[in-house]
Amino acid sequence: xxxxxxxxxxxxxxxxxxxxxxxxxxxxxxxxxxxxxxxxxxxxxxxxxxxxxxxxxxxxxxxxxxxxxxxxxxxxxxxxxxxxxxxxxxxxxxxxxxxxxxxxxxxxxxxxxxxxxxxxxxxxxxxxxxxxxxxxxxxxxxxxxxxxxxxxxxxxxxxxxxxxxxxxxxxxxxxxxxxxxxxxxxxxxxxxxxxxxxxxxxxxxxxxxxxxxxxxxxxxxxxxxxxxxxxxxxxxxxxxxxxxxxxxxxxxxxxxxxxxxxxxxxxxxxxxxxxxxxxxxxxxxxxxxxxxxxxxxxxxxxxxxxxxxxxxxxxxxxxxxxxxxxxxxxxxxxxxxxxxxxxxxxxxx
Amino acid sequence: xxxxxxxxxxxxxxxxxxxxxxxxxxxxxxxxxxxxxxxxxxxxxxxxxxxxxxxxxxxxxxxxxxxxxxxxxxxxxxxxxxxxxxxxxxxxxxxxxxxxxxxxxxxxxxxxxxxxxxxxxxxxxxxxxxxxxxxxxxxxxxxxxxxxxxxxxxxxxxxxxxxxxxxxxxxxxxxxxxxxxxxxxxxxxxxxxxxxxxxxxxxxxxxxxxxxxxxxxxxxxxxxxxxxxxxxxxxxxxxxxxxxxxxxxxxxxxxxxxxxxxxxxxxxxxxxxxxxxxxxxxxxxxxxxxxxxxxxxxxxxxxxxxxxxxxxxxxxxxxxxxxxxxxxxxxxxxxxxxxxxxxxxxxxxxxxxxxxxxxxxxxxxxxxxxxxxxxxxxxxxxxxxxxxxxxxxxxxxxxxxxxxxxxxxxxxxxxxxxxxxxxxxxxxxxxxxxxxxxxxxxxxxxxxxxxxxxxxxxxxxxxxxxxxxxxxxxxxxxxxxxxxxxxxxxxxxxxxxxxxxxxxxxxxxxxxxxxxxxxxxxxxxxxxxxxxxxxxxxxxxxxxxxxxxxxxx
Ligand code: SF4
Ligand code: SF4
Numbered sequence: 001x002x003x004x005x006x007x008x009x010x011x012x013x014x015x016x017x018x019x020x021x022x023x024x025x026x027x028x029x030x031x032x033x034x035x036x037x038x039x040x041x042x043x044x045x046x047x048x049x050x051x052x053x054x055x056x057x058x059x060x061x062x063x064x065x066x067x068x069x070x071x072x073x074x075x076x077x078x079x080x081x082x083x084x085x086x087x088x089x090x091x092x093x094x095x096x097x098x099x100x101x102x103x104x105x106x107x108x109x110x111x112x113x114x115x116x117x118x119x120x121x122x123x124x125x126x127x128x129x130x131x132x133x134x135x136x137x138x139x140x141x142x143x144x145x146x147x148x149x150x151x152x153x154x155x156x157x158x159x160x161x162x163x164x165x166x167x168x169x170x171x172x173x174x175x176x177x178x179x180x181x182x183x184x185x186x187x188x189x190x191x192x193x194x195x196x197x198x199x200x201x202x203x204x205x206x207x208x209x210x211x212x213x214x215x216x217x218x219x220x221x222x223x224x225x226x227x228x229x230x231x232x233x234x235x236x237x238x239x240x241x242x243x244x245x246x247x248x249x250x251x252x253x254x255x256x257x258x259x260x261x262x263x264x265x266x267x268x269x270x271x272x273x274x275x276x277x278x279x280x281x282x283x284x285x286x287x288x289x290x291x292x293x294x295x296x297x298x299x300x301x302x303x304x305x306x307x308x309x310x311x312x313x314x315x316x317x318x319x320x321x322x323x324x325x326x327x328x329x330x331x332x333x334x335x336x337x338x339x340x341x342x343x344x345x346x347x348x349x
Numbered sequence: 350x351x352x353x354x355x356x357x358x359x360x361x362x363x364x365x366x367x368x369x370x371x372x373x374x375x376x377x378x379x380x381x382x383x384x385x386x387x388x389x390x391x392x393x394x395x396x397x398x399x400x401x402x403x404x405x406x407x408x409x410x411x412x413x414x415x416x417x418x419x420x421x422x423x424x425x426x427x428x429x430x431x432x433x434x435x436x437x438x439x440x441x442x443x444x445x446x447x448x449x450x451x452x453x454x455x456x457x458x459x460x461x462x463x464x465x466x467x468x469x470x471x472x473x474x475x476x477x478x479x480x481x482x483x484x485x486x487x488x489x490x491x492x493x494x495x496x497x498x499x500x501x502x503x504x505x506x507x508x509x510x511x512x513x514x515x516x517x518x519x520x521x522x523x524x525x526x527x528x529x530x531x532x533x534x535x536x537x538x539x540x541x542x543x544x545x546x547x548x549x550x551x552x553x554x555x556x557x558x559x560x561x562x563x564x565x566x567x568x569x570x571x572x573x574x575x576x577x578x579x580x581x582x583x584x585x586x587x588x589x590x591x592x593x594x595x596x597x598x599x600x601x602x603x604x605x606x607x608x609x610x611x612x613x614x615x616x617x618x619x620x621x622x623x624x625x626x627x628x629x630x631x632x633x634x635x636x637x638x639x640x641x642x643x644x645x646x647x648x649x650x651x652x653x654x655x656x657x658x659x660x661x662x663x664x665x666x667x668x669x670x671x672x673x674x675x676x677x678x679x680x681x682x683x684x685x686x687x688x689x690x691x692x693x694x695x696x697x698x699x700x701x702x703x704x705x706x707x708x709x710x711x712x713x714x715x716x717x718x719x720x721x722x723x724x725x726x727x728x729x730x731x732x733x734x735x736x737x738x739x740x741x742x743x744x745x746x747x748x749x750x751x752x753x754x755x756x757x758x759x760x761x762x763x764x765x766x767x768x769x770x771x772x773x774x775x776x777x778x779x780x781x782x783x784x785x786x787x788x789x790x791x792x793x794x795x796x797x798x799x800x801x802x803x804x805x806x807x808x809x810x811x812x813x814x815x816x817x818x819x820x821x822x823x824x825x826x827x828x829x830x831x832x833x834x835x836x837x838x839x840x841x842x843x844x845x846x847x848x849x850x851x852x853x854x855x856x857x858x859x860x861x862x863x864x865x866x867x868x869x870x871x872x873x874x875x876x877x878x879x880x881x882x883x884x885x886x887x888x889x890x891x892x893x894x895x896x897x898x899x900x901x902x
Contacts, residue, residue: 003695004361004506004672005703006756015707015759073707115708115760277712282726284717326727333722333744336594 013226019074021226022272023081025217029268030085032213036143036206040090043160045081047093051100052080059109075114079103082122082272086265086312087129088139092162095136099125119319120279123312130312140176143206177207177263178308181255189252208262218271227277230284232270234291235298239266242299254303266298269311279319286322286329293318353589355582357720358574359753361506361673363545368632369509371640373517376629377656378445382424382647384410385436388686389479390864391417392872396437402429405448407623410437413468415872416853417860419481419687420471424625424645436684439647450621455528463532463618470617471624471687475609476500478864479688482610484857489533491854492599497535497564498587499526500607501542501549502571502578505671508691510630513641514608515542515549523553523560525611528618530564533604538566541587543573575673576751580605582720594747597861609690629685631657633694635664644685651681654694665697672700673752707760715754715764721747725754725764732771737778740771746863748772776866787870794873797880804884808891815894835896838889845882852878 013021033041056076060067070076083099103125111117130137177199184193221227243257260266265273274280274294281290294314301310387393394411404410404423411421423439426446431438453466468483499522503511515522526538542550553568560566569587576582581592583605590601598605606614609628616622625646632639637658644653650667668675669683670691685692693700715725723744731739748768755764852875860868 003666003668003675003677003700004752004756005701005761006359006361006758013759014704014761015710015712018710018712018759069705069707075710113708115710277710280711282711282713282716282724330724330743331716331722333594333747336744336747 015075016073018226019078021224022221023074023078025220025226026081026085026272028216029210029214029272030081032210033085033089036210037089037141040141040159041085044087044089044091044096045084047096047160048084048087048100049077049080051097052076052083052104055100055104056109059105060113063109063113065113070113073114076104076108079108079121079125083125085268086122086126088137089141090159091136091139093160094162095129095133098133099129101125102128115278117278118322120273120276120315122276123273123315126312127316130307138176138179140179143200143202176308177204177259178302181259182302182308190255191252204263207264211262211267214267214271218267221271221275227271227275228284228287230287231275231280231291231294234288235270235274235295236261236266238292238295239299240295242296246299246303260299260302264302264309265311269294269298269315273311273315274318279315279322281322281325281329283326283329283331285331286325289325289329290318290322293321353586355577355579355585355720356722357718357753358576358582359718359756360573361575361756363573364506364632364672365509365512365545367634368507368630368639368641369512369546369548371638373513373628374640374642376642376644376648376653378443379425379441379645379648379652380443381430381438381440381649382645383436383438383649383684384421384424384647385684385686386411386421387435388421388646388688389417389419389473389481390860391415391419391481391868393435394418394421396432398429398432398437400429400432403427403442404429404439405446406625407448407450409469409623410439413471413481415868416856416875417481417484417868417872419473419479420469422471422623422625424647450617450623452621453618455531455615455618458618460532463528466618467614470613470622472610472613472617473624473687474607475613475627475687476607476690477688479686480861480864482606482614485604485606485861486529486532487853488597488599488857488861489535489604493602494533494599494604495536495602496588496604497526497530497533497538498584498598498603498605499538499540499611500578500580500583500605501540501546502583503546504543504573504575504578505673505675505691506575507632507693508630508671509632510628510641510690511608512546512549513630514612514628515546516552518612519549519552519556520560521615522608522611523556523566524619525613525615526566526606527560527562527564528614529604529606529611535564535604538564539587540566540568541577541583542568542570543577544570545573575753576720576749579720579749579751581749594744595862597858624687627685627687627689629653629689630691631694632691633667634696634699635660635694644689646687647684649681650678650683650685650692653685654681654692659694663696664694666695666700668693668695668700673756674750703761703763706762709758709760709762712759714757714759718753718757720751720753721749723748725758728771729762729764729767732767735771735774737771737775740775745771745775780867783870787873790870790873790877794877794880797877797884801880801884801887804887804891808887808894811891811894835889835892838885838892842882842885842889845878845885849875849878849882 030041030045053071053076056070057067060070080100083103087096103121107119107121107124108117180198218232222229239260240257243260246254247256274291281287297314297317298310301307301313392414395414396411398404398410405426406423408423409420410423413420425439425441426444427440427442429437430440453462455463464483464486467486472482473479474482501511501515530538540553550570557566557568571577571586577586580598584590584592584598584603590603592598592601613624626643628641629644630641636654639657667678667681669678669689670676672693709726709729711726713726719725728740728743728745745768750765750768752765758764856868856871856875859871
């Protein structure tokens with residue numbers, strides 16, 4: 001067997017290294033979200049990360065596999081961080097726990113652990129919470145600048161602990177831009193909708209800046225060659241194409257491409273969720289189709305479906321297509337004629 | 350120099366400077382050599398000396414057995430002290446007496462003479478699989494070969510044997526190439542060499558002008574990227590030809606040889622020197638005087654490394670071949686063979702074992718570096734699942750085992766090991782299913798042998814009869830229609846000849862495509878065809894005899 005490994009010559013990072021780099025790249029996005037939506041974002045990420053490590057350790061032990069290597073590869077931590085970053089700020093601890101359990105235990109380990117999960121674990125957790133606890137999952141507080149008061153007020157802790165009654169929660173919540181636009185009503189024209197100032201002051205710019213922060217992290221990942229450009233570019237490209245088509249056909253009822261690009265989980269999803277190598281397509285052609293499929297589904301669900309944002313469902317739906325994509329995008333090996341015969345004619349010379 | 354791209358590839362650290370700084374040297378004459386009978390693809394050679402025989406350097410000590418095989422010659426002068434099933438041991442007398450074959454002028458000698466010389470010199474490819482050189486030249490007989498590619502890429506880290514060969518004998522290598530070119534009717538010789546060997550390149554450039562005859566020689570300097578020395582990759586790179594899957598370079602009019610083989614071919618023909626020594630790179634952090642050495646075949650690795658200052662305390666492992674595709678040695682008590690191009694005595698820090706494997710995360714890093722454009726991660730998955738039919742549809746056998754995928758895998762999965770195991774398993778299965786065929790073919794062979802013996806006996810009797818009965822056979826009625834008989838026998842003989850040729854071709858092709866396979870069955874079929882031919886010849890001869898008798902009463 002071959003003797004030389006890239007590890008010892010620093011040419012390629014290890015799996016654990018890759019995972020940690022993705023976690024590092026989430027920091028700008030998490031920081032921006034914390035800045036606009038408060039410390040609850042950090043509590044989400046920390047709690048989810050901790051729960052994920054705990055859940056992983058527990059189930060790996062139950063499966064009688066070595067626990068330390070499983071924790072060391074940081075994949076569980078990454079799943080926790082990504083899930084935590086997608087939840088509304090200061091989600092109650094039990095909600096996070098349920099999501100993490102679904103992600104780590106069901107979506108990942110029950111399928112055989114790292115590398116064997118057909119679905120993106122973080123998005124499985126997110127989707128489960130979204131369909132089973134919709135009230136909690138839409139509780140996005142309006143953006144506010146960080147103040148000492150907002151840092152440590154009672155509500156935050158009550159919320160983290162999960163002791164706030166839903167009525168109070170309702171009072172706290174502000175709609176996300178996508179949500180607001182989605183529910184503007186058929187009769188309302190887009191221009192009238194925006195004119196009515198439907199969102200609290202600064203909401204749009206907050207979402208836009210958060211989106212840019214995710215973009216920075218994503219570009220770092222591409223620059224470090226931790227992810228390839230294929231999936232994000234294909235996903236954003238197909239989204240923008242569809243959004244432009246819709247917008248051009250009826251600007252008074254459809255949101256602009258830029259709106260779709262800069263709000264919701266678009267950039268976060270494109271760089272951090274859709275690119276999860278385990279559940280994505282593998283060949284380059286497959287990745288392009290996979291990414292484009294996610295982009296198209298996001299636009300279709302956002303425009304015609306029941307959910308304002310749709311990255312989780314789009315990713316999960318495309319995860320379903322991966323086995324097929326992997327079969328039909330097998331590159332033709334060198335030396336195989338166009339006719340794709342698997343072996344050259346074997347007749348004697 | 351314009352070059353064409355093969356897909357994938359990696360840039361491992363080269364580590365060639367350790368062995369390419371000093372001039373080519375000659376290793377000390379070993380006190381004893383152990384020459385394995387199987388140093389090549391195909392069957393092991395059969396010993397033709399006895400214990401206690403005294404031999405000279407170049408004495409034939411084992412003959413080739415079957416078509417894909419190579420004879421073996423003593424590499425020191427002295428006494429044969431041991432003959433086992435696998436090897437012959439010779440104690441050196443320290444005199445280094447040589448016994449050479451008569452020199453040949455390759456420009457004047459007939460191709461048949463040249464082929465015979467390559468065969469009897471025990472020449473095999475000195476690069477990888479050890480494919481007998483004369484068969485490669487024969488494969489060329491059945492194909493229109495227009496280009497000889499000299500594979501001087503030497504892309505594996507550490508190895509500098511070809512580099513030093515070219516620096517030390519540029520003119521001889523080129524002449525060897527011309528020799529093969531003439532033998533195979535090649536019009537163009539293309540030398541593919543990586544740009545990390547400037548001295549070899551300039552040595553070649555100096556020698557080129559005198560060497561452009563009979564074939565024109567083109568020097569192509571290519572970018573240094575592993576594995577550009579893979580036959581298919583190099584042919585793609587310098588000629589932009591795609592060798593078909595499961596095919597041979599000959600299928601695209603190409604023949605590939607490495608510089609060492611060409612040099613040895615010239616030595617065998619021009620100097621009558623059988624293959625008894627070769628250039629080996631001795632390197633690694635655990636030896637103090639690394640470099641390239643002329644080494645007698647059969648020298649033990651231990652004594653060889655001792656000679657270049659092995660520091661046993663530092664030694665972690667010794668690898669034969671390069672660090673990408675080579676194999677670690679279980680014991681240093683191993684002889685140098687015709688295919689040993691490099692010995693790396695590595696320290697632990699130099700080539701540490703792979704970190705513990707973690708699960709595949711489908712990152713497709715492996716896929717992006719695979720020069721054969723396979724899907725290494727899928728192959729890995731199905732290899733572990735032992736799903737052999739899917740492995741074959743995923744073209745497992747197109748994998749050249751270059752190790753590029755293992756090199757980049759962030760999960761440290763020993764991918765190539767998986768593939769080798771899977772290939773072995775599939776081959777074993779094929780052998781299992783081929784066994785009944787083989788039994789049938791062995792039976793046919795026995796029948797053919799009996800028939801041949803019968804025919805020969807008949808012929809002898811006929812001859813005797815002819816001797817004794819010459820005067821009185823004019824009226825014998827038992828051969829009423831000799832003309833018809835003769836014609837059909839001639840046809841039978843021609844058909845038998847064609848069958849032998851065909852069996853040879855099939856065997857040569859199979860062996861060159863996959864030198865690691867076993868060819869018992871094909872060798873048997875060839876032997877059967879040969880028996881049939883002999884029988885046909887005997888019958889024809891006796892019928893002729895008969896006919897002559899009838900005509901000249
Ligand atoms: S490089 Fe390793 S981890 Fe990545 S896809 Fe290939 S086998 Fe899997
Ligand atoms: S070892 Fe085989 S599968 Fe791996 S890169 Fe080389 S050719 Fe491709």
